[in-house]
Amino acid sequence: MARELGDVLHYFLDEDAPHGRAARCLALVAEPDELLGVALLWNLAHELASRGSAAAWVTSISDEELLPGEVTPGITRLLSPATDLGGLARAVREASAKLRASRVPGLVLTRVPPAWLEPGPLARELLARALLLSVPGAEGRAETLARGARIARCCPDARIGVTLHGVRSVSEAAAAFDALAGAASEPGSFWSYGLLLEDHRLYEALLARRPVARHCPESRAAHALRDVARLLQEDWQGDAR
């Protein structure tokens, strides 16, 4: 008699595992040479761990030079040799499994190069929660709109978040986000995830390969990063309810 997957699953699955929602993935869509993007991800991982969440950070070999020198408790780091969406999806699933094993609600963070984006189930799996870094001005806005449109083509249900950077004040960031939202094809196309204030301490921390919050905890950059992490965590916990 032929057996289906369902007939044998119970041999493999841990029936005592917590039955909460699966770990979520936040995919930053950015080029490998966008150093701030890589720095944002590991700083976010650090902040989420500081806020009591588990975080798994799936990095690529090209991120090696930027990896922090210190280990942060609560962060799982998984170095992935992925060269396409399929490889990255496998790494993210592995990271998700590690998070579930930790039995603490968690988030997987990873970076997806724009060149890898193509419609299909892998894109829907990885890009359901996407994040873009955007700078003020027409050029930055156009690039964000183009990447947002591409993500939406690959994953129509994607929640596309935007974090503004390169801004000197909250009011400048608010104006930049208003302009971006106004230029988007549909209202509410982008979810705002705060801003990264221009602060020389941010770059000092990156050069020192330390989390900003540990290098200069009272700096504007550290406060801004905490705020982005808070917004992400609140949304993701709200989804799970």
Next chain:
Amino acid sequence: MPAERRAARERLALRGALLRLTPPLESVAEDVLGLVSRIELVTRDPDGAVTIVLTAATGGDLARLAEGLAQCAWLEPRIDDWNQLAPHLGLASEAGVRLLLACPRFDDRTRTAAESLGSGRVGLIELLPRGDLDVELRPLPSASAGRPAPAPRIGTSLRTGLRD
């Protein structure tokens, strides 16, 4: 015909009918032991989105709806595990698990409940016999069709706890 064999034949007919839907639903697991009871079929669409399919006899649809929702909640956190065990299935874990309830005739309460849950979570489909060996599935028109899409949850302004 023995009851077990008849159930297997009916399930086979249902699998065939699901493949004729748009989008087609391909069966990936059958008679799965879910939460307390068994799930008749677990299917995927071409994008990998997972749908649980349950059948109900006339009069039993309202109870099956509740059971199906419970099974969706049970299955959803397991999709990543299924993907690890059978990566070729390419199940879309982030898309959630949808319920498709097939029944010859639906109670008005079932229709209303399904409407309130939304077509993204629950679909109702009429199950009509077509000869001895086949069934026909006829999707119920959704009362929400044509309604404007819900407003986005997030406004169009910057969210931040920071101040200048």
